[in-house]
Amino acid sequence: EDQVTQSPEALRLQEGESSSLNCSYTVSGLRGLFWYRQDPGKGPEFLFTLYSAGEEKEKERLKATLTKKEIFLHITAPKPEDSATYLCAVQGAQGGSEKLVFGKGTKLTVNP
Amino acid sequence: ETGVTQTPRHLVMGMTNKKSLKCEQHLGHNAMYWYKQSAKKPLELMFVYNFKEQTENNSVPSRFSPECPNSSHLFLHLHTLQPEDSALYLCASSQDGWTGGNTIYFGEGSWLTVV
Numbered sequence: 001e002d003q004v005t006q007s008p009e010a011l012r013l014q015e016g017e018s019s020s021l022n023c024s025y026t027v028s029g030l031r032g033l034f035w036y037r038q039d040p041g042k043g044p045e046f047l048f049t050l051y052s053a054g055e056e057k058e059k060e061r062l063k064a065t066l067t068k069k070e071i072f073l074h075i076t077a078p079k080p081e082d083s084a085t086y087l088c089a090v091q092g093a094q095g096g097s098e099k100l101v102f103g104k105g106t107k108l109t110v111n112p
Numbered sequence: 113e114t115g116v117t118q119t120p121r122h123l124v125m126g127m128t129n130k131k132s133l134k135c136e137q138h139l140g141h142n143a144m145y146w147y148k149q150s151a152k153k154p155l156e157l158m159f160v161y162n163f164k165e166q167t168e169n170n171s172v173p174s175r176f177s178p179e180c181p182n183s184s185h186l187f188l189h190l191h192t193l194q195p196e197d198s199a200l201y202l203c204a205s206s207q208d209g210w211t212g213g214n215t216i217y218f219g220e221g222s223w224l225t226v227v
Binding site for chain 1: 114116118152153154155157200202204214215216217218219220221223
């Protein structure tokens with residue numbers, strides 16, 4: 001069974017204090033790993049898809065990196081508007097898109 | 113604007129009521145999904161439709177009844193719900209539900225409270 005574990009559950013940073021969120025996974029044949037951002041009371045907003053170990057993608061202050069067992073979301077010099085819950089999801093080889101398995105999320109708070 | 117629109121955004125219903133949630137996607141996708149999000153729990157897949165055909169029912173109680181009249185519209189009909197069904201219900205879409213690696217795009221969600 002595909003599984004996703006996110007850590008930490010919650011993270012508080014000062015503005016400008018860089019850090020990383022972690023997502024470890026077990027999957028039977030990786031087809032894709034996804035990062036989403038979710039603001040309170042809203043639906044998840046797509047950030048990145050990574051497909052193979054060693055792959056990296058960047059968007060503004062966010063950088064996602066995929067290894068064989070983990071995916072990291074590094075936040076460089078965060079701002080208060082980066083405060084949100086970040087969700088990781090994995091898709092294994094057993095099915096198509098409908099087989100996405102989500103983690104519980106990391107709630108990030110960036111204080112000014 | 114994500115291209116996936118859900119209505120209503122908030123719904124309060126009694127346990128004997130019948131109501132429906134509506135979803136429309138403007139992305140030209142062929143797969144649509146219903147997810148449930150409860151506090152402290154991961155997103156739970158409920159139903160999947162590919163090209164209007166239901167391809168996944170994740171052991172959802174019959175008090176939730178989906179309907180997909182075409183690839184752009186998806187409904188979730190609700191009847192005789194329980195208080196524990198109170199949650200955020202998210203509609204989503206993707207290019208299709210089989211290829212693998214397709215990105216799923218979510219709507220803003222419908223907050224449901226059962227009293």
